[in-house]
Amino acid sequence: MKETMEFKTETKKLLDMMINSIYTHKEIFLRELISNASDAIDKRHYLSLTNTNIPTTEYEIKVEANKDAKTLTISDNGIGMTKEELQEHLGTIAKSGSKEFLEKMSESKGDVDIIGQFGVGFYSAFMVAKKVTVLTKSVNSDKAYLFESEGLDSFTIEEAQKDDFGSEITLYLREDTEDEKYSSYLDEWEIKNLITKYSDYIRYPIKTWVTEYDTNDDKDSKKEPKSHLELKTINSMIPLWKKNKSEVTDEELNNFYKSKFMDYQDPITSIHVNVEGMLTYNALLFIPKKPFYDFYSDRNEKGLQLYTKGVFILDKCKELIPDYLRFVKGLVDSADLPLNISREMLQEDRAIKKIATNVEKKILSELQSMLKNDRDKYLEFYKDYGLNLKYGLYEDMGSKKDQLKDLILLNSFNEEKLITFNEYKEKMPEDQKAFYYIVAKDKQAAKALPQMDLLISKGYDVLILNDDVDEFMIQVLKDYDGKEFKSVNKDDLGLMDEKEAKKIDKLAKSKKNLLNQIKEDLGSVAEVRLSKKLVEAPACVSTEGEITFEMERVLKSQNHDVKATRILELNPNHNLFKVIEATYKENKEEAKKLVNIIYGNALLEEGVIPDNPKSFRDDISNLILNLNPNLKLDDEVVDVDAEEVEENTENEDKKEEK
Numbered sequence: 001m002k003e004t005m006e007f008k009t010e011t012k013k014l015l016d017m018m019i020n021s022i023y024t025h026k027e028i029f030l031r032e033l034i035s036n037a038s039d040a041i042d043k044r045h046y047l048s049l050t051n052t053n054i055p056t057t058e059y060e061i062k063v064e065a066n067k068d069a070k071t072l073t074i075s076d077n078g079i080g081m082t083k084e085e086l087q088e089h090l091g092t093i094a095k096s097g098s099k100e101f102l103e104k105m106s107e108s109k110g111d112v113d114i115i116g117q118f119g120v121g122f123y124s125a126f127m128v129a130k131k132v133t134v135l136t137k138s139v140n141s142d143k144a145y146l147f148e149s150e151g152l153d154s155f156t157i158e159e160a161q162k163d164d165f166g167s168e169i170t171l172y173l174r175e176d177t178e179d180e181k182y183s184s185y186l187d188e189w190e191i192k193n194l195i196t197k198y199s200d201y202i203r204y205p206i207k208t209w210v211t212e213y214d215t216n217d218d219k220d221s222k223k224e225p226k227s228h229l230e231l232k233t234i235n236s237m238i239p240l241w242k243k244n245k246s247e248v249t250d251e252e253l254n255n256f257y258k259s260k261f262m263d264y265q266d267p268i269t270s271i272h273v274n275v276e277g278m279l280t281y282n283a284l285l286f287i288p289k290k291p292f293y294d295f296y297s298d299r300n301e302k303g304l305q306l307y308t309k310g311v312f313i314l315d316k317c318k319e320l321i322p323d324y325l326r327f328v329k330g331l332v333d334s335a336d337l338p339l340n341i342s343r344e345m346l347q348e349d350r351a352i353k354k355i356a357t358n359v360e361k362k363i364l365s366e367l368q369s370m371l372k373n374d375r376d377k378y379l380e381f382y383k384d385y386g387l388n389l390k391y392g393l394y395e396d397m398g399s400k401k402d403q404l405k406d407l408i409l410l411n412s413f414n415e416e417k418l419i420t421f422n423e424y425k426e427k428m429p430e431d432q433k434a435f436y437y438i439v440a441k442d443k444q445a446a447k448a449l450p451q452m453d454l455l456i457s458k459g460y461d462v463l464i465l466n467d468d469v470d471e472f473m474i475q476v477l478k479d480y481d482g483k484e485f486k487s488v489n490k491d492d493l494g495l496m497d498e499k500e501a502k503k504i505d506k507l508a509k510s511k512k513n514l515l516n517q518i519k520e521d522l523g524s525v526a527e528v529r530l531s532k533k534l535v536e537a538p539a540c541v542s543t544e545g546e547i548t549f550e551m552e553r554v555l556k557s558q559n560h561d562v563k564a565t566r567i568l569e570l571n572p573n574h575n576l577f578k579v580i581e582a583t584y585k586e587n588k589e590e591a592k593k594l595v596n597i598i599y600g601n602a603l604l605e606e607g608v609i610p611d612n613p614k615s616f617r618d619d620i621s622n623l624i625l626n627l628n629p630n631l632k633l634d635d636e637v638v639d640v641d642a643e644e645v646e647e648n649t650e651n652e653d654k655k656e657e658k
Helices: 008-022 028-050 083-090 100-107 122-129 182-188 190-200 248-261 343-348 349-375 375-400 401-407 421-426 441-449 450-460 470-477 496-512 512-522 549-556 575-584 587-607 612-626 642-657
Strands: 003-006 062-065 069-076 127-136 144-149 152-161 168-174 206-213 227-235 269-275 281-287 304-308 312-317 329-334 435-439 464-465 483-487 527-532 538-543 564-572
Touching: 008 435, 028 062, 028 069, 028 122, 028 168, 028 190, 062 182, 062 190, 083 127, 083 144, 083 152, 122 168, 144 269, 182 190, 190 206, 190 248, 248 269, 248 281, 248 329, 269 349, 281 349, 329 349, 329 496, 349 375, 349 401, 375 401, 375 470, 401 421, 401 470, 421 435, 435 470, 441 450, 464 470, 470 483, 470 549, 496 512, 496 527, 512 527, 512 564, 512 575, 512 587, 564 587, 575 587, 587 612
Parallel strands: 062 206, 304 329, 435 464, 435 483, 527 564
Antiparallel strands: 003 152, 062 069, 069 168, 127 144, 127 168, 144 152, 206 227, 269 281, 281 329, 304 312, 538 564
16 A cells, blocks of 8 residues: 655755755765665675574675666665665655755855765755655565655655565656756766766675677678677775775775765875784775864764774774864774674774774874975865864873974964974074064064064064964973973063173162052052063063963953963163152152053053053043143033034035035
8 A cells, every 4th residue: 555655844845955956966866875775785784794584695786777768776785674764764854964954055056065964865866866766675574665756745655576675766867958968877888987986985896787799700890799788897896995005096085085975075185094913904084175064063073984894883983083183084994893892892992092093193194294295285284273283282281292293383473484393493593592482363463562572683583372272282382392482471581681680680679669569559460570571662561370361361261260460560771660760759649540551551462451441541531631731721611503503514515616
């Protein structure tokens, strides 16, 4: 008995988009259906290893064209489907993420190949077919069923006859149009081309009917040689990751990646790993050209696909890749893992841990090679994934800093490009004792900070940190090749002439009472000192201890109640310091307002809002008002006659017209 059922709402929308949207790569429907067939055989094979009631067979996938009926049939002898599975997998979108898929489809405007990213491969058939039937028989059932749909509102399911297990999908192709020749998918050459292009790595034979010509022994004969059709295997069947690296072309790797991981762009690079010995495994890894659409969302899961002895085990094995390399796509196939390995076993398995360590080393080695031999490609990579490396260096108390420090690139004051720590070190003058860095948005912002004057005068380069994690990363590193990192924003740079430094120390002792008074009046600073790094600016604010202004900002954004320890540094060679001292002698209240303004301005230069903005504003207003005490001001606001103003304006306009 034939049952008619309604598609779910989201499935209807999806089918409508499949049927009516214009795609530049409609041909990928065959890739999707063949991949589904391969998955079905994987499932049957896996079950047969643990269940003796499920028979094994010579697995194969067939692609057969019928030009007279204008149909294309893709069949497999995989696991098949029960009636309930037909309803679940074909009557509604099988995987989660259907809403996101629909949103992505509407954004893509048909020029981005995203089919398959959400488990909707079967529905791609409706891009080329006006009707689709699925004849299937599950290894778990004695009954066969026929699914039929024209991709509109409903589908039907009825009992049918089928001798062997598996599924047979028949596409009734659309009529040709000016823009699309659907009948081309029935051509022998096109079928062979698409199988080779998209599915050559499938490890089960993909067969189709191929024209073979009989041998004609009579060389002088003008007759056309006779031909016949043979069912031949088109794909190589050797998994790409099992082949030697020298046997695989870049084009094959790129096509494999795009097909396997549903990307429309070639990867930045691919990494082929083949290890034999105490631990035997193959790995094929890729770095996507751009982060996937959900890379920064909670839905994104890290992990590599896991195979054991060629049998698919897990789609995302997170134990195989560290968090900071979560952007890497790929798979690992090991002969040293049991077929029935569980998630709990994976977490404890020594072989998995060893493979993960080796895979990480291999990826970092590839990045080092890219940085050394193809700087432009590395910069392209670093633009999207450099932040991940920085977090990797910072995480776990810097346990991976030795592996990652030479992959980090930063802006610098003297260079017009991103540089490594080693490149900074190589250009250091002989008298430079440390790495100097400053937290700033860019070079212009760095130059505006008063602490930079002394370094600029000496020609020393300064690393510019502009990512939230940068300063945390630097503190974890502590030093590079024996040279410590010093913050221009907070540390005593030790660059002043020794004679001049002693002079300032002596002056600081004599001005101790003044400095203590300023500290007491400000209230929010831990110390007021005479600076040894200011040249032209009258003052600056630095920090002391682990927490800096930038760290304070980052941690507060994460709801941590922290505050940097603030130090006010005054330039003893600036006339403003003399003004402060003289004002304290004449009028302590006015002096207090003056240092409040100086301190507030120094905070603003660091990008920090003054502790009491209202007091800061009032002190500036009073200072301006008292600049010229003899200036005469009107006692009353002038009363303006609106009508008189309007009349004068009209008269002026008339004069201009004349």
